[in-house]
Amino acid sequence: MSVAIAPRRTVFGLTLGFPLALVLLAVLVALLKPLLPETLIRVPLNAVMPYDRWLQGLFDFITHDLGFGTLTRYISAGLEVLLDATGNLLFGKNRWPHIGPLPWTSVAAAMAVLGYALGGKKLAALAGLTFVWVALVGQWDLAMQTMSVIAVAAPLAIMAGLGLGILSWKSRSFEKALAPILAILQTLPFFTYLLPAVIFFKVGPTAGCVATALYALPPMVLMTTLGLKKVSPEVIEAGQMSGSTRWQMLRHVYLPSARTEILVGVNQAIMLSLAMVVLTAFIGMPGLGAKLLSLMNSLKLGRSFEIGVTIVLIAITLDRLSKAWVVKQPQHFERGTPWWRRNIYLLLALGVFALFWAIALVYPLAGVIPRGKDLSIGTQIDGVFDIVLNNPVLVAVTGWLRWFLITWVLIPFRDGLLWLPTTAVLCAIAAVGYAVGGRRSALLAAGFFAIVAATGWWDRAMITLYAVLSAVVIAACVGLPLGILAAQRKRWAEPILIACDTAQTFPSFIYLIPAIMFFGVNDVAVVFAIFIFATVPLMRYTIEGIRAVPEELIEAADMSGATRSQKLWKVQLPIALPTMAVGFNQAIMFAFFMVIIAAFIGTQDLGQELQKTLAGAELGKNFVLGICVALMALAFDHVLMKWSANRRKILGVG
Amino acid sequence: MSEAPAISCRNVWKLFGQSPAAYLAGLEKGRDFDDIRRDGYIAGVRDVSVDVAKGELLVVMGLSGSGKSTLVRCMSRLIDVTGGEVQIEGRDITRINEAELIDLRRRKMGMVFQSFGLLPNRTVLDNVAFPLEMRGQDRHTRRDRAMEVIKLVGLEGREDYYPRELSGGQQQRVGIARSLAIEPDIWFLDEPFSALDPLIRREMQDEFLRLREMLGKTIVFITHDFDEALRLADRIAIMKDGAIEQCDTPDKIVLHPATPYVTKFTEVVEKSRVVHARALARPLNGTVFEGATVAAGSSVLQLARQLVNETREQLPVADKSGKVIGLMSRQEALDILLGAAP
Structure with missing residues (x-):
């Protein structure tokens, strides 16, 4: 297929010209701030509609008048039976089937x-x-409390995801309708899962289970649809020529052939379940997460660390087991076995x-x-940590780093963002959007941010954005060079890739432990936590992108007499860029997720406001805030993925 | 032909595009492939009429994009035709409903695919038994039948293997076995040997000819390889841009290519291997012949020595039963062998 490329001036697939004008406009607006009318600087307060109350009204209507509340009560009752059963088996909750803890x-x-x-x-x-x-280490009960929820939530998500995945594969319009919902679900901050769960479903494991299952749902749906679409046409035709009915086709041809993708979806659903179930600590669900939360609250770092190790081990185990299932191929037995x-x-x-x-x-x-009777050494680790962390050198280093980052990087950046007129920011975003994907992208990206502005939460959103961006930039400064370096040597690339893969399976909550350990409770810790969380995908995709450059191209460059750096800059990086952009995107998505968790440390952003809504059960406000976060994330997601896709098309790869 | 053909295509059209049916309805006669493409449609199959007699082996030959695979999918109704009709044993299958179609496939048709189309999660035995399972036969019957066909294609002992544990040639044997499991009357093969390397391909062609001889089914065989077509076919239909350029026996195609496009293929063929005495035999019309006869089924190349040593100008040609069916001009045969005199 020939791709018609308009003879526009482009740099790395970016259209210049009109976007440049937009950027100039943004700069102009910023410079002329003192002269601007107040309306252009911030959305005036009287123009902010009470969206939260409207939403609250809508939810009340759905709950009470449409009988959604009754429905959820029935679902709660059903879930409770299941959760009681797993609870009884795993940690001996005194319920049916009364077998007691295994x-x-x-x-x-x-x-x-x-x-x-x-x-x-x-x-x-x-x-x-x-x-x-x-x-x-004496965490059996905690771990089993956590597992008992996963044991219900993950299968629930998997089954629902399979069903929705099949539906959206069957019906194009259903898929189209579902896509934006899934996109929002994937970017919604976890507080926005938790509060509705608590309100609509009974507090405790039931709510945690619902939030967890919902959170784990999207990848299962997407992978199922993807897998079903990828079934080879000849296999389908072979099924049809065998005279299969539609049901037989689905049952015997499509689903078995899509096995790999479906199982990858299962793996992701399990891992997301674990990530979420730990966070349900915020709504008071007992288990590993709750224990970790309370230990960190009282700054018992040694014991937090011990629990962190447990969570990480469980994560690795669940991940490896489900991944092994993905690649496990059936093996035949000899006759007469x-x-x-x-x-x-x-x-x-x-x-x-x-x-x-x-x-x-x-x-x-x-x-x-x-x-x-357990062998926990948490108290001892507490002691060791005290000694190590109070080591004067370390204290000096982290202290200086903290001072430097706060004084010279973070605060100026934050204040700068807060100082900028809303209109200038919107112009700049539109410019980027236009450069990448033309008018549609510009409208989409700027539109999403405009909605955020219209809700009146602009300043809080900018603080969220500031934390995300500074952490991702630092992550890029560290992760990209490391990734490039690692990709050059196969001996390094493999173990680092495995390490990244493993680190990605850790529930995000874990990353707060070292952040608090080294930097205490402040903005630097927030940025640090996001930074380590976001560096992982950046490195991973950088390595993968560079490693995926075809061998012939490298050989061709070698034979053209390219030096190492020429090879890197002229061959490897240009081709790896689309993949790296995906990593960048994932880093930003991770950052948006993490920044909300960091509300726990005490931020002043949307996350903090979200956390407050939990206490007051303000569902409307919770949703408004949640959507703000989701929209910002989606704006980045759209622009970066669009650019990556464009670039791939031009390069003719992927 | 006295008997009704097994498959009969009447003005079959398959167009791809926005609203092909409406476009076809308003289509003037004589618009060619490129005209149609300029209108925003791709003609997969263009006004094809062809009959396949019971027990005949029709090879559809064409390069990629010529519409040969589309045509065979119209015949098996894996895709719906845009216009025209396809009759299987006198019944128009373009109009039957899903249940009837499923029933037809469960009883009458088998198909072999280029990349085998095997289900990776099933063993050889379960793959072969798949069509039987679909029509609801019980485990034992379908197992017995599947074992029978597995033996037929020479895969005995491999029935518990999974497809990925087999070589390409073996995988295609599984594909063939599966397509034969229900004892179909009509057998479609869509480039069955194209994915195999040349030696295995040759072996599989021999195997195929053996099965054909044994089973006597009506066969539609798709290939892009002209040599393969010549080797296997009763008749060859050569396709280009969705239409059939020429449909005839290999001998006739080689001797009298209908279009310049067909000539391009026949030019490079060693004609003496392809042309048989039968094709050169002219009716006796009362002429008296003398001496020994030559066999109708032998190729000119096989007769080469005799042709050179022969003194008679006209050689009688006899079919298998020994009946003389005509006279072959020695000169004509020598021209095919050596090329026409300059």
């Missing part, structure tokens, strides 16, 4: 067998030892499970490790 040794052993079945010895060790660790040999792993898992259960009956310690 012995931790049984669970660990069964997980090890599952790990072995999916991925061999290493995975067996990882899965088994993770659960042994959890039990030994007896049935027990075919189902060896299932039998083995059941066997060790029963065995350890029996042992637990004799030695209660193998069933439940009581309080005080």
